[in-house]
Amino acid sequence: MKQNQGSKKKRKRTVFTITADNARNVYLVGDFNGWDIKKHPMKPDGNGTWSKTLLLEPGTYQYKFLVNDRWQLDPGNDLRCFNCFGTFNNIVNVAAD
Numbered sequence: 001m002k003q004n005q006g007s008k009k010k011r012k013r014t015v016f017t018i019t020a021d022n023a024r025n026v027y028l029v030g031d032f033n034g035w036d037i038k039k040h041p042m043k044p045d046g047n048g049t050w051s052k053t054l055l056l057e058p059g060t061y062q063y064k065f066l067v068n069d070r071w072q073l074d075p076g077n078d079l080r081c082f083n084c085f086g087t088f089n090n091i092v093n094v095a096a097d
Contacts, residue, residue: 010096011057016028016065027066028054032054060094061092062083
């Protein structure tokens with residue numbers, strides 16, 4: 001049986017970065033990974049910037065960073081929404097082609 005290629009959503013490379021000079025560990029956490037705090041460790045570049053690249057299907061996602069076990073918003077992204085804990089999450093929109 002042949003798959004219908006038209007119904008498959010193309011995932012897009014999405015890069016997340018944060019500057020955290022003195023961080024020991026940084027994780028990318030969001031609804032794209034079930035808010036699993038250990039699933040997406042970020043890699044340091046040696047100059048204080050941490051990054052993680054994900055392949056995400058088009059859509060809108062909420063996320064935060066966990067820096068040294070403390071939640072932190074993305075200072076480079078002003079798109080935010082209120083969450084159920086009385087704080088905010090960042091929003092990223094992945095556009096379809």
